[in-house]
Amino acid sequence: MRYPMDEAALQARLLEWYDVNARSFPWRVPPGSGRRADPYAVWLSEIMLQQTTTAAVRPYFEAFMARWQDVNALAAADDGEVMAAWAGLGYYARARNLLKCARVVAQEHGGRFPDQYDALLKLPGIGPYTAAAIAAIAFDRPAVVVDGNVERVMARLHCVEDPLPDAKPLLKAHAARLTPRKRPGDHAQALMDLGATICAVKSPTCPLCPWQADCRAxxxxxxxxxxxxxAKAVKPLRLGHVHIGQRADGAWLLERRPPRGLLGGMLGWPGSEWQEGEFPDAQPPAKGRWRCAGAEVRHTFTHFHLRLMVHVARLPADSAPARGFFLPAADFRPSDLPSVMRKAFNIARKALAAD
DNA sequence: TAAACGTGGAG
DNA sequence: TCTCCAAGTTT
Structure with a gap:
């Protein structure tokens, strides 16, 4: 016989714990401060935090807030500048959708975010989790917020042994029964803090948990x-080439990647397709004395490993590339590149410096 | 529905 | 070195 859980008691103990132990973040308002978080900051942070650690997000969030202080400013921003500011954070569709969303909010909602789950869900880049998180945290609506932390906490509290992702509906039902009418925003953030600190993936510190006596796992x-x-599928290995050319005046030969797909919309070095089995033929993007940089890029994406052979060349002042464009040295910042392209640049830089 | 979509830190 | 996986969404 399993006794029913006392939801009210669980809610109360969780909030008590949160009032004392809430983590501090630049996008967050402390519990009990009487203030409500800026919806723009909540939205921006939630998009950045999708599948991304708080440590990785923090500096990007600060930079975005300093540069684009509200949704109207972001809506008016240059696409390339936003993509460059996002470079290194990954999942670049988030940045593309961030801009789309900002423009919809600015143009169709008068620069104010909707305060209801259903309206939020219609916006680009906002799915069930993010819509619930914004509704709860920014507007204190009793939305059911379910992220990886909440799934883990619910799986343990109720000892759900069915594997993810099949168990998602059940875990969401457990989370829904626990969502309170009062302080739903703090409840959501408390659950995520509990999952991130006490109820961690590895080595959970159960003796510190406010729910230790209730937890069936x-x-x-x-x-x-x-x-x-x-179990996850094994990642295949893909192989390819990148060509990193520098003109006599210092300008770099770059290209803007297609607006969809892997690294879509980001700056990158011209190169081959990436294929399994063997290296494709290397096809330099401009005439010149290309040579191997002597090291290869190793990088792992979500669903494959990649090895890139790096080719470098110094190009003449009158170089006429078949693809890409020259970016003046003064306008080139390696930090504007996605990480895999930055790795390639670091290898090329050393090779070119050895000339 | 299942695959695509990044990255870096932890163990 | 290598696997796991973190505040998921889109197609």
Whole structure:
């Protein structure tokens, strides 16, 4: 016989814990401050935090807030500048959708974010999690916020042994039953803080948990083993070339990648397709004395490993490339590149410096 | 529905 | 070195 959980008691103990232990972030308002977070800051942080750690997000969030202080400023921003500011954070569709969303909010909602889950869900880049998070955190609506942390906490609290992702609907139902009418924003953030600190993926510190007496996985000695997941597919290895050319005046030969797909909309070096099995033929983007840089890029994306052979050349002042464009040295910042392209640049820089 | 979509830190 | 995976969304 399993006794029903006392939701009211769980809610109360969680908020008590949060009032004392809430983490501090630049996008967050402390509990009990009586203030409500700026919806723009909540939205921006939630988009950045999708599948991304708080440590990685923090400097990007600060930079975006300093440069584009509200949704109207962001809506008016140059696409290339926003993509450059996002460079290194990954999942670049988020940046493309961020701009789309800012422009919809500015043009169709008078520069104010909708305060309802259903309206938020219609905006580009906002899915079920983010719509609920904004509704709860920015507008204190009792939306059911379910991210990876909440799934893990629910799986352990209720000892759900079905593996993810199949268990998602059940875990969401558990989360829904626990969502309070009062302080739903703090409740959501408390649940995520609990998952990020106490109820961690590895080595959870159950003795510090406000729910230790209620947690069925802890009782069963299974907390760390949950949630289970279906095994992931092995990543194949893809091979390719990049060509990094510098003109006599210092300008670099770059290209803007297509607006969709991998690294879509980002700056990058001209190169080959990336294929499995063997290296494709190297086709330099401009005439010149190309040579191997002597090291290759190793990089892992979500669904494949990549090795890139790096080719470098010094190009003449009258170089007429078949693809790409020359970016003056003064306008080129390696930090504007996605990480894989920055790795290639670091290899090329050393090779060219050795000339 | 399942695959595509980045990156860096932790163990 | 290598696997896991973090505040998910889109197609």
């Amino acid at each position: 802890r009782t069963a000695g299974m907390a760390e083993a949950l949630p289970r997941r279906v």
